[in-house]
Amino acid sequence: MEEQRIAKAHKLVVNNRKTSMVTGVLDVLSFDLNEILLETEQGMLMVKGTDLHVNRLSVEKGEVDLSGNIDSIAYSSSTPAEKAGENFLSRLFR
Template structure:
């Protein structure tokens, strides 16, 4: 039982270089992305990245890794518990 909890909880790491390149690990899901905003579900909560000309350059959900390039203006975390269960749609989780 202890191994299941350890496997589920990966290490969450965020490395930002010159506000242009961001490497993130511990990502469970990419909920949405466009050139102004990327919304990620991480093991430490929801992560919203805002900026300009944002691109998801590498996405490996098996390993839980995402690379984002562009001008990064803000990184905002919020708790996962406020967004409901996995069975809900993206919009119902975002607009609660």
């Protein structure tokens, strides 16, 4: 029987494509001036843009405040470890 992960609360608020507040953050995996990758309760969240900054990070509360010129926001349901395993298996069975 498969176990289903019960997702906790997650919220994403974007103001005028300049600032963003994210809750339900588990980890900040990477960030630079053009891309921020967050692990959230709802999956991986990638924010792309220019001059991006992580202004406030509270891992205990699971909150992150971002600023910069936000161009795109995309979710992915799998974690990086799962993706690596899938890529390995898919290459193995080609």
